[in-house]
Amino acid sequence: MVVADLGCSSGPNTLRVVSEVLGAIADRREETVGGQQPPVLDLHVQFFLNDLPGNDFNLLFQSLELFKKLAAKEKKGEALPQYYIAGLPGSFYTRLFPDRCVHLFHSSYCFMWRSKVPAELSRGTVVNEGNIYIWETTPPSVVQLHRKQFREDFSQFLKLRHNELVSRGQMVLTFLGRKNKDVLRGELSYMWGLLAQALQSLVQQGRVEKEKLDSFNLPFYAPSVDEAREVIKQSELFDINHIQLFESNWDPHDDMDDGDVVLDSIQSGVNVAQCIRAVVEPLITHHFGEEILGDLFDMFARNVAKHLQKVKTRYPVIVLSLKARHAPKYPAKDSCHSVFSRGQQRMEDIASN
């Protein structure tokens, strides 16, 4: 069975998907031992961890020995299937695999990033003055460009992955989305809007040129569930097993699920700023230089704190489980890992539990 994680990064959560898949298989094996022949006993799992070539794959690879020891200890070794882990550098908006090779694609918190800033915005023929993403003052033409880019990217992504998946292969995507129907007031629009405010303050202080801010656009779009569903439907390539939107606090250290009160908005502002800085620092540095980083994110932390005092805002997160439809030109028997075809059925069993 071949499993690919798209946008794996190289942090403490990177190997989570490997753990989860191995754990699901091991549990299934343990369940059936003593009764019938365990159906996943001879399963080999090949994992591909994908990210852009600039990702720290060295760090990731050097953590694998320890990971393997811990995984074996936790699951008492014998329950785990044989598994292999490779690194795969490249954008998931390009082909990453030969035809019909992959049984399961997974991607966590990556798919809201677009393949590029829409050409009209990056050329400056259309300008989103004072903003870095869609916000309250964004003109409709800019909204349309971001939406179009999302539709093109998602549609292309579905085509690429459908070619790479075995027949009836599956895909689980988790990404930031939008709950508010009004695209100008999406929850992520507030987040990026508060960062744009901090940049505007630097413009007022004369530390950043206004043109520099106006020419900076995030390659980002947080779609609504309906927008995502529409592209999937139009593609005619996948059936939707499951689509759901849940919410996650802006502050990653705030695990209070209910209530509309932020206990310590100053600290939450700092936490949010740290988190967002880790994500966008390379983009900011590339466009504005690194001199402004410290002050920018200090101001951003204060802006976030002020916002959270008024209203506790959450990220809407879309979880999407898709199953590839049969491709008419490749009958099922031609799938590229016929020795793994049992693996595919097993993965479906595991996924359906």
Next chain:
Amino acid sequence: MVVADLGCSSGPNTLRVVSEVLGAIADRREETVGGQQPPVLDLHVQFFLNDLPGNDFNLLFQSLELFKKLAAKEKKGEALPQYYIAGLPGSFYTRLFPDRCVHLFHSSYCFMWRSKVPAELSRGTVVNEGNIYIWETTPPSVVQLHRKQFREDFSQFLKLRHNELVSRGQMVLTFLGRKNKDVLRGELSYMWGLLAQALQSLVQQGRVEKEKLDSFNLPFYAPSVDEAREVIKQSELFDINHIQLFESNWDPHDDMDDGDVVLDSIQSGVNVAQCIRAVVEPLITHHFGEEILGDLFDMFARNVAKHLQKVKTRYPVIVLSLKARHAPKYPAKDSCHSVFSRGQQRMEDIASN
């Protein structure tokens, strides 16, 4: 088609095998265009670049974009097959792939390194006094331990790769070997003997303890063609397409094929020392500490120069092309990439030209 390079490193030659395989396929496509349907037109090639987890995969991955551009330019793009490059961290003395997945294994200048120093030597129950590898004063018990380690490693390697290869899959290995029948006077024995001499000088100067030198053993064995052939025969897993020994000058900058004279033995000594330092520096540093490195390799360069003044010595290099025998328990139709089965035949066509 799946191609794996074992011990890929991360230098300027790392992507050579990718170029060569793509070039061979592109040439075959160009040959047949205009005549019959090109047999390799729809071939996708998936490369796995393998090395130990400490290899600089980041450097390698960051060079891929440029490599792809140059490859497309050189071959005018359209002749190249679709290809994908993954990194695979791990020792090639362990399983690296699921069963019956790989069409071609390649390994260049790695397979003379053993999986470990023989246990009796590393525990110190047997000692190779004053030496770091087999040399003139090495006792027969030590020679036997090195030989046994080679046989075990090679036999294990053949079993692992045979499980991973598709039926009739192929393997091309290039590694340092031995031409001299006398194992105590192998060409590599001279090389390591001159490094041992430099370490002995440091012992005499009181900068390295004698016990430290006596407990240092290279996990290395340079077999003769007959020794390699014998292990392959005993394994009953592979047919030998081709086995050959050629010779390469110690000094990588000396491209004079004939003649027994080294033009500038001082410079050649420096060149050889640089080259060997790049290979064994991590092992030396780990055992002796980094303080001795500069002086050690200066002395080694002088020892090599003195040796080359007396006799121009060459590395014997064994090139080995193997084809996997059918595995009785997996009939050919069960190979893991049935959609690539045409690829396998094509690879055989390419390899036989």
